[in-house]
Amino acid sequence: MENEKDAVQWLQDVIRIESVNENETQVALYIKNLLDEAGIENELVEYAPGRDNLIATLKKGNRNKVLGLSGHMDVVPIGDKTWTHAPFGGEEVDGKIYGRGSSDMKSGLMPMVAALINVKKNDVPFNGTIKLIATVAEEVGLKGSEELTKQGYADDLTALAISEPTVNVPFAYYKGVLRIRLTTTGKAADSAHPENGVNAVEHMRYYLKRYRKEIASAIPEYDDGQLGTATISLNVVNGGTEINQVPEQCIAEIEVRTVPSLHNKKEEFLAEFRTLADSVAREVENFKMDIECFVDNAPVNTNYRDPFVWQAAQAARRPVSPIALPGCTDGSSFTQAGDFPIVIMGCGWGAHYTDEYVPVSSYLSGITIYERLIRSYLSED
Secondary structure (H helix, E strand, C coil): CCCHHHHHHHHHHHHHCCCCCHHHHHHHHHHHHHHHHHHHHEEEEEECCCEEEEEEEECCCCCCCCEEEEEEECEEECCCCCCCCCCCCHHHHHHHEEECCCCCCHHHHHHHHHHHHHHCCCCCCCCEEEEEEEEECCCCCCHHHHHHHHHHHCCCCCCCEECCCCCCEEEEEEEEEEEEEEEEECECCEEHHHHHCHHHHHHHHHHHHHHHHCCHHHHHCCCCCHHHEEEEEEEEEEECCCCCCCEEEEEEEEEEEEEEHHHCCHHHHHHHHHHHHHHHHHHHHCCCCEEEEEEEEEEECCCCHHHHHHHHHHHHHCCCCCCECCCCHHHHHHHHHHCCEEEEECCCCCCCCCCCCHHHHHHHHHHHHHHHHHHHHCCCC
């Protein structure tokens, strides 16, 4: 980076924009201004009012290789715990920049922006296209990347790097996510006369008892080696409103972290929940259940030996991780656009914690890493 002070200021500025699951347009406009000043073509793509994705492209030569560089602009809420440093202050203290999004993942996105600007200003030789994709609503279901994929913005990608926090270690795979909502519907009644009602909580309890034996217990059978086994977790159960009333509704939400062998059979897997509901309905009078899969994010499983993975490792001067990244990323959406390698690699070290921070040195290293990756993947050869 020609001017490291400017790069640090850029990160501090975007951390100070409170893009908590909204307001990403202000981040996009800040980045757009930097790109406009550098003469880099870019556009805003609206997802919702105040929530604009940003796409920027820099092309040289005539080769059809397109390197995608992607990061999200939204952040999670600051939580209930007290922060030592202002959560949207962007303070630099003892070589660290603090603030919500400093690690996840504005310090991942801004090195990509800085690298793109450096390549343009320094007339770095390359042959192909660099496409910067800054997304909205990643933290609430990958909605921005999902919409961009539907609109064709990822159709031309031949490789993609996503800058989630990994301490600059490249990851080639991570599990997908299915989130399933079960809703039992009964009939409210005064608890003095429960026989006049239909207890939705009791019906859910009966269903979940069988679910544990007949569905959850079989999840470890889905084992994909490097990605490990699929997992399933019952995480939310809500039912009833008053202590003196038979509950007419109960909701349970289940999260499944999928591997390809399960995700490729997801329709059959989801059918197991409906088959079980039909079975319970034959045993339990007035049993009614709705089943909804409200999040469906595919796993990413790039070949460990793909040349792009090793180019990323060489750029980062780090070995490729032999394990799967535990979280989910926008890559799940972009995989729907085609078959191309995806690497997850960013300079932060964690996500969603109080007093979130990124070391300045790691952040600046991220700029160099992405410049190296651009040079190697889009080499003139």
